[in-house]
Structure formats: C-alpha cells, structure tokens
Amino acid sequence: MRHFTTADLNKHIGDVTDAARRSPVFITHHRKPRFVLMSIDDYNALRRQQTDDHRQAFTLDTIPDDVADGLIALADQYDREDGKDG
Structure with missing residues (x-):
C-alpha cells in the first residue's frame, strides 16, 4: 500500500487521489498511519463484506x-x- 504524508496530501492532492483511485493509500502524520484514502468502489466493497459477515x-x-x-x-x-x- 502506498504511503503519503499529510503534507503530500496538501501539496499534491492530485497525485494522492490518483493513487487512491487505483488502490487504498495510507495518509501518515508524524510517520504514523492516521487515515486511509480509497475510491468509493473500494469503500462500498469493504462495507458489503462487513454487512455479509454476521459472526x-x-x-x-x-x-x-x-x-x-x-x-x-x-x-x-x-x-x-x-x-x-x-
């Protein structure tokens, strides 16, 4: 998974969102993963997996x-x- 800093997100939003369109990316702050940015299709697939699991x-x-x-x-x-x- 690709990693971008919060500074990258602010300075290069196009590059970060292009990468997230292909696969989820970590957004780090002070070298620690803080957020995940992903396409809406990936998000919806993740939500479907969660709702299908009734364990x-x-x-x-x-x-x-x-x-x-x-x-x-x-x-x-x-x-x-x-x-x-x-």
Whole structure:
C-alpha cells in the first residue's frame, strides 16, 4: 500500500487521489498511519463484506440463552453419534 504524508496530501492532492483511485493509500502524520484514502468502489466493497459477515463473539457470561441452548444441543448430538461408533 502506498504511503503519503499529510503534507503530500496538501501539496499534491492530485497525485494522492490518483493513487487512491487505483488502490487504498495510507495518509501518515508524524510517520504514523492516521487515515486511509480509497475510491468509493473500494469503500462500498469493504462495507458489503462487513454487512455479509454476521459472526458474533460471546463469553460464557454474555452468551444469549438461544445460542447456549443450540451449542448444548449440538454437543449432545455429537455425544450420541460418538457413542454409536464406540
């Protein structure tokens, strides 16, 4: 990924936006990445990826009852199937 400084962004906006049109670029400030500039098409693709992913993480303290019940049912089914092989 290409890197530009905030000074580059101010002085050479055309070069920076041309690069961002091809692929996302880092904008750095004091040598640390602070922003990412990308085309709207890349941004929309990223948003679609995020909305298509419905995974969630829980701890034992925060797991919803329906998820816990489903996991217990799967574990019971696994135990029953494992017992048939033994």
